[in-house]
Amino acid sequence: MKKHHSRSYPLLSALLFFFFVSWSSSSSLLSIWLHQEVGLRASETGIIYSVLSVTALCAQVCYGFIQDKLGLRKHILWWMTALLILSGPAFLLFGTLLKINILLGSVFGGLFIGLTFNGGIGVLESYTERVSRQSTFEFGKARMWGSLGWAAATFFAGLLFNLNPHLNFLVASCAGLVFFILLAQLRVNTPASLEKVELGARPVTLQDALQLLTLPRFWALVLFVIGTCIYGVYDQQFPVYFASQFATLREGNAMYGYLNSFQVFLEAAGMFCAPWLVNRIGAKNGLIFAGMVMALRMIASGLVEGPVLISVTKLLHALELPVLLVAIFKYNSLNFDKRLSSTLYLVGFACTSSVIASVLSPLAGYSYERFGFAPSYLVMGLLVFCTTFISIFLLRGNKPSSEALPAQPSVV
Template sequence: MIWQFFLLELLIYVPRAFFSFVGNYFNALHFSDLQNGLLGSVAAITVLFSNPFWMRFADKRVKNNVLAFVSMASAVLIWGVYSFKSFLPVLIMTFAIGFVWTAILPLAESISIAQLNQRGFSFGKARMMGSIGFALAMIFFGYLKSDLVFFAIGSLAFLSIGLSALFIPKTHGYNVKKEKRKFSFKNLPGEFYIMLLLETLVISSGNFGLYFFPILMKARGESVSYAGIAIAVHALSEVPFLFFADRIVTKLGIKKILVMASFAYGIRWILTWSVTNPALVIAFQAFEFFNFIAVYYAIWHYVNLKIEPSHRSDAQAIFWVVTIGISAIFGYIVGGWVSNLFGVANGYLFFGVLSIITGIAYWIYEYSRSVRKLKMS
C-alpha cells in the first residue's frame, strides 16, 4: 500500500523538473532573459487562480478523479508549447497548460499526507521519493539533446501521474457532503501569513536559482550538463532532511527552521555568485539540505497540524499559491530583469542578499513578539 504513495511522489516531481529545465529550451529559441523569466512565471501567475479553483473543486469530490483529469489534460497541452517557436504563441500555450499542471502537486500531496497520516506513516519519508525523482530527471535533462524527446518525457510523466491517481486509495475532500464554507482570510491565523511573507521572499531566490542555472552555466562558458548535475545535487540533498524531517521540526521548531533556512539560502547563492569553478558551484547546491525543503516542510507541517480540517484546504491552496505562484513570479520576473540589467550571475548575488535580510527581519519580528508576550504575562 505505502509503495503506491512512494511512486506517486516520485512521479509528480518529474514535471516540476521539466518546467525547471524548460528555460534552457526557451533560451535555445533565442528568447531574451526577460522573456524567459516571463515564460517561467506564467505557471506561477496561473496558480494564483487555478490552485484555489482546483483545490476547492476537489474539496467536494474524490480527489483522485480530479488529479487524473488535470494530469491527462497536461499530457496533451504540453505539445502546444512545443508546436510554436515564437514568443506570443508559446506564452499563450504556457498559460493553457499552467492552468492544469500547477494543480497536480498540491492535489497529489494532499492525498498522500491524508492517507499516510491515517496509516501512521511519515509523509517526509514518502516525500523523499519526490526529491529522488526530481534529481534523476534533472541529470537526464542535462544530457538530453533532443527537444522532441524532452517534451515526450514530460508528456509521459503527466500520463503516468494520471494513471497512478486511479489506482491509489480513494481520497475524499475535507468538505464532501458538508455545508459549503465561504473562504475568509480571517479564518486562518495571522502568524501563518507572516510565514508566507518570508516564504515569498526566500523561496523566490530558489525559483530564480534553479530556473536560470542552465543559463548561468552557458554564460560562464560551461556545459549545460553541469546545471543538470548541480540541480540533481540540490534535489538529493533534500533526502537526509526528509528522512529526519519530523524530528527536526520537533527539535528546532518551525520559526527557528525558517530563520536558519533563510540564512542558508543566502550563503548558497552568494557562494554561487562569487565562485566560478563548476565543481565547487555544484557542491554549493548541497545547501538545499536546509533551504527550500526546510521552509516547505516547516510551513506544510504547520498547515496540516495547526489548522482545523474545515479550513485546511483553503490554507493548502494559499500555501501552494505562495510556494509555486507568488514566489516564482517574483523570482522569475525580478530575476530576469536583474539579469538583463546586470548579468545573470549578479542575479544570484541579489537573491542571496535578499534571503539573508529576510531571515534577519523575521528573527527580529519574532523576538520582539516574544518579548511583548513575556511582558504581558
C-alpha cells in the first residue's frame, strides 16, 4: 500500500498549499476590498456573500455526489484548476461589474467564488481524506499545508493591497498555474482490492445519497453544523471591524494581514496535533470541543475592546478549526457509509454551512449597520453555544468502524 502512495502525501500537501494561496490572495481581504476600493456598504457586502453561499451550496451538492461516483479520479480537480488560473481576471471583472450594477456584480462574483473556492475546497479536502484512509498519512497533517498556504499569502496580502489591490489577484492566478503543474504529477493507482473496500461492490447511486436524508443521525449532524457554520458568517466582515480599531485604514489593513497570517500559522500547528487529540477524546467530543471554543471566541469578540484583545479572540480560531475538520471526517467514517464520504462532507457539512450563510449573511450585514459589530457577535456566539449544547445529547459516541458499514450494499 505504501508503494502506491509514496508520492501522494507531498503532492496532495502541495496542492492544498497552493489552493489556499490562491484563495487567500483573492479573498482574505475581500470585505476590505469591497468596502474601501469598490465602496460598498456592509449590507451590500452581505448580499454578495449570500449569493456566494447559495452558489457554493449548489456546487457542493453536485461536487459531492459526482466525486463519490468518480472515486479517486481527478475530473473535478481539473475543472477547479481552470477556475483557479482564471481567478485574477475574474476578480477584476467582478469589481468592474459591481460599479456598473450591484446585482449583476453580486451574481457574477458569487457564482465564481462559490464554484471555485467555497465549493471547491470541500472536493480537495474530501479527496485528500479518501486517499489518506488508503495510505499511510493522517488527513490533518496534509491539511496543515493548506493552512500554511493561507498564512503565507495572507502575510503579504495586506502589504500588496496597500501597494495595489490587483497584485493579490495576480498572485491568485499564478498559484493556480502551480496547482496545474502539481495536479499533472499526481498519480493515485489504487489496487483493485482497496478500491472494492472503498467503493463497495457497486458504484454509488443517487438513491444511496438520498437515503442519508432518512437517517436521524444525519440530521443530528446537520443541527450541529447549523450552529458551528456561523463562524463563516462571523469571519466575512471581521477584517472591516478589525481595521476600524486603528488610526488609519492602511495601518489596519496591514495589521490584519499580519494577524491573519499568524493565526493560520498557529492553525497549521493545530492541524498537525489535531489527529492525536481527536483520536484520544473521540470524534464526537472533538466536535463538541470545537463548537464550545467557537462560541467562546464569538462571545468574547463582543465583550472585549481594543485591537490587542480582539486579536486574542481571533487567534482562538487556530484552536477550533483543526479539531473541527479532523473530527468531522472521523465522525462521518465511524457513523456512515464510507462510499459516501464526499457527499457527507460536502452536503452534511459544507452545504449546510452555505445554506445558513446565505440566510445569515444579509442579516448580519444589516445587524452590523443597525446595532454594531460587538452586539452582533454576542448573538452569534449564543446561537453557537445553544446548538453545540443540544448536540451533546444528539450526536453519537464513538462506534466501531464496522457499525458504520451497511449490512447490504444497497443500505446507507
